[in-house]
Amino acid sequence: MTVTKGFPEGFLWGGATAANQCEGAYNVDGRGLANVDVVPIGPDRFPIIAGKKKMFDFEEGYFYPAQDSIDMYHHFKEDIALFAEMGFKTYRLSIAWSRIFPKGDELEPNEKGLQFYEDVFKECRKYGIEPLVTITHFDCPMHLITEYGGWRNRKMLEFYERLCRVLFTRYKGLVTYWLTFNEINMILHAPFMGAGLYFEEGENEEEVKYQAAHHELVASAIATKLAHEIDPENKVGCMLAAGQYYPHTAHPRDYWEALKEDRENYFFIDVQSRGEYPNYAKKKWEKLGIEVSMTEEDRSLLKEHTVDFISFSYYSSRVASGNPEVREKTEGNIFASIKNPYLEASEWGWQIDPLGLRITLNAIWDRYQKPMFIVENGLGAIDIPDENGYVVDDYRIDYLRQHIAAMRDAIVEDGVELLGYTTWGCIDLVSAGTGEMKKRYGFIYVDRDNDGKGSLKRSKKKSFDWYKQVIASNGADLD
Ligand code: P53
Numbered sequence: 001m002t003v004t005k006g007f008p009e010g011f012l013w014g015g016a017t018a019a020n021q022c023e024g025a026y027n028v029d030g031r032g033l034a035n036v037d038v039v040p041i042g043p044d045r046f047p048i049i050a051g052k053k054k055m056f057d058f059e060e061g062y063f064y065p066a067q068d069s070i071d072m073y074h075h076f077k078e079d080i081a082l083f084a085e086m087g088f089k090t091y092r093l094s095i096a097w098s099r100i101f102p103k104g105d106e107l108e109p110n111e112k113g114l115q116f117y118e119d120v121f122k123e124c125r126k127y128g129i130e131p132l133v134t135i136t137h138f139d140c141p142m143h144l145i146t147e148y149g150g151w152r153n154r155k156m157l158e159f160y161e162r163l164c165r166v167l168f169t170r171y172k173g174l175v176t177y178w179l180t181f182n183e184i185n186m187i188l189h190a191p192f193m194g195a196g197l198y199f200e201e202g203e204n205e206e207e208v209k210y211q212a213a214h215h216e217l218v219a220s221a222i223a224t225k226l227a228h229e230i231d232p233e234n235k236v237g238c239m240l241a242a243g244q245y246y247p248h249t250a251h252p253r254d255y256w257e258a259l260k261e262d263r264e265n266y267f268f269i270d271v272q273s274r275g276e277y278p279n280y281a282k283k284k285w286e287k288l289g290i291e292v293s294m295t296e297e298d299r300s301l302l303k304e305h306t307v308d309f310i311s312f313s314y315y316s317s318r319v320a321s322g323n324p325e326v327r328e329k330t331e332g333n334i335f336a337s338i339k340n341p342y343l344e345a346s347e348w349g350w351q352i353d354p355l356g357l358r359i360t361l362n363a364i365w366d367r368y369q370k371p372m373f374i375v376e377n378g379l380g381a382i383d384i385p386d387e388n389g390y391v392v393d394d395y396r397i398d399y400l401r402q403h404i405a406a407m408r409d410a411i412v413e414d415g416v417e418l419l420g421y422t423t424w425g426c427i428d429l430v431s432a433g434t435g436e437m438k439k440r441y442g443f444i445y446v447d448r449d450n451d452g453k454g455s456l457k458r459s460k461k462k463s464f465d466w467y468k469q470v471i472a473s474n475g476a477d478l479d
Contacts, residue, residue: 005412007475012130012419015083015426015443016092016376018137018182020066022429023096025073029112032102033057033142035150035196040064041435041450046334051192051199056146063452065430065437070446071456072427076120078458079427082444084127086464087471091129092375092422093120094137094182097163104141104159105148109166121174131175132375132422134239135164135223137182138432140196150196151187151212160219161226168230176233179311179375180220183241184268187213189335193432207290217271218298221305228305235308237373238272240265241335242312244360245320248338253322261320261337266367273310273368275303309419310368313376314403316343317356334433348380348439354402361410361418371417377403378424380431380439389445389459396441397466401478408475423467427458443467 020036027033038055039048040062047053058064072079083091097104099113124131140150148155167175183194188209191197195212199205220238227234245261247254263280270278276299285292316330318337328339330349343351357377364372379399383391400423410416425441428448433439437448443464448454469477 006408007411008418009474011474012090012132012373012421013471013475014088014090014092014129014132014420014422015086016132016422016424017072017094017427017429018134018139018432019094019096019099020069020137020139020430021425021432022070022072022427024066024068024071026067028073029099029116030102030110031096031113032098032104034096034098035140035142035145035192036138037064037066038142039066039193039435045435049190049193049334051197051205054198056142056198065435065450065452068452069430070428070448073116075456075458077123079444080120080123080127080129082458082460082464083426084129086443086468088127088129088426089471090132090177090420090422091124091426092132092134092179094134094139095167097136097139098141100163100166101141101159102143104144105155107162114166114170118170118174121171125174130177132177132179132373132420133167133171133175134179134182135167136160136180138186138190138193145196145198150198151215152195152197152208154215156215157219157222161222164223164226165230168227168234172231176231176235178223178227178234178236179239180223180236180307181216182239183313184213184216184220184239184272185241185265186335187216188264204290206288207292210285210290210292213268214292214294214298217268218294218301220272220307221301224305224307225301237309237311238269238307239375240269240310240312240364242314242360242364243316243318244356244363245318245337246340248319248321248323248326251322254320257322258320261318262363269310269364269368271302272307273370275306277302307370309371309373310364311373311375312360312364313424314357314360314374315377315424316351317353317359346379347382348434350380352379352399354406357403358406358410358414361407361416362414365410365414365416371419373419374407374421376422376424378441380425380441382438383428383440383445383461385445385447385459389447389457391445391461393461393463396461396463400463400467404470404475404478
């Protein structure tokens with residue numbers, strides 16, 4: 001494949017993981033219990049993640065895959081060496097808050113937790129890999145939930161600020177790219193995972209969610225302020241679970257519905273990037289009788305400390321309909337939408353739409369005109385390894401090839417500004433949505449199954465060499 005003009009020089013190719021989905025070692029070196037530890041695999045997972053079923057500790061009869069996960073805590077040198085072999089320019093990872101502050105409200109951090117991430121960042125730097133750090137990826141110390149109710153409580157601002165100050169100070173010079181909250185809009189769909197929210201009977205759930213969202217948005221502004229104060233080199237981004245909505249038909253009411261759905265997602269980024277609550281949100285709250293308490297100081301923090309760049313995950317576009325009779329939904333996703341009849345789907349029912357990535361990139365660019373970063377994209381699939389752990393994952397190569405081509409078109413043909421691209425789960429890890437190990441995204445296979453059995457041995461898939469060549473050619477060679 002030849003391209004006349006391709007990816008910009010210095011484009012940050014890499015892969016992404018999240019602490020709770022790969023580290024394991026949930027109780028090692030002083031780490032405290034977190035919400036992400038107590039979400040089991042199985043049918044209760046969705047209601048727990050959604051804050052509908054209470055699970056505040058490990059219970060008999062359940063399996064909790066995050067406890068050990070792929071034990072990257074003890075394998076990080078081997079894993080980062082493999083990322084380096086693929087030529088990664090960047091590696092996105094997240095901090096487990098409860099390694100740094102085991103309960104969350106302590107005044108002094110846990111040195112062993114801090115040392116762990118310092119070792120990880122130094123290992124990345126050794127290979128010239130730029131760390132891209134998510135401060136919180138669906139991650140909240142359990143004590144902050146049992147004692148304070150999670151992000152519904154304003155006290156969280158103080159705890160989060162303390163965490164950020166410690167991170168920015170300790171890792172100054174080692175880390176410059178930061179993301180404040182993973183998929184901040186997920187708070188509306190998975191509030192226990194996104195914000196440590198559990199709902200009591202009869203509560204106004206929407207009001208609690210938007211109040212918690214306000215706290216996260218202010219916390220994000222405080223983090224941005226601090227990051228810039230501590231090191232002017234720091235660049236802070238927000239993070240959206242993206243995927244543009246299409247109207248189901250050309251009927252105006254379908255278009256109107258799609259616009260409203262998009263606004264529900266962009267609401268968060270409108271605040272983080274433009275610095276104020278949009279009128280449509282204020283009107284929506286008014287209509288629903290939602291009162292979000294906020295101070296003048298909150299408003300000025302939001303206004304003055306907007307993000308430097310916009311990052312997002314993209315797995316699929318979505319569909320909206322204003323016709324109540326159109327109800328056929330996509331499967332396997334806490335963030336389900338109406339089914340798009342024009343698209344194929346993965347084994348988990350996630351619809352595949354590479355052009356949708358180009359559309360989403362353009363929509364975000366048109367809305368904010370800030371540099372973007374695609375920090376998650378990929379195909380969750382069942383892999384069948386041979387006796388050496390080798391997987392011929394042509395389906396994954398195909399998915400990534402098409403999405404990278406769409407991204408190139410957005411840059412080359414449309415002129416969007418994109419800093420980099422990190423594929424999700426560059427090494428196989430635990431699925432956030434389902435808790436399965438079987439839903440794999442990696443270039444690197446890990447021998448572990450849904451029940452936690454396996455040697456944890458790492459091996460390269462076919463896509464490993466393919467992605468290596470993509471990076472080496474700076475995206476010119478996708479064959
Ligand atoms: P899994 C749903 C919809 C969009 C993004 O998801 C989502 C989810 C959660 O299922 O989450 C992001 O593992 C998230 C990652 C997650 C990844 O997508 O369910 O940031 O933590 O692993 C893929 O296949």
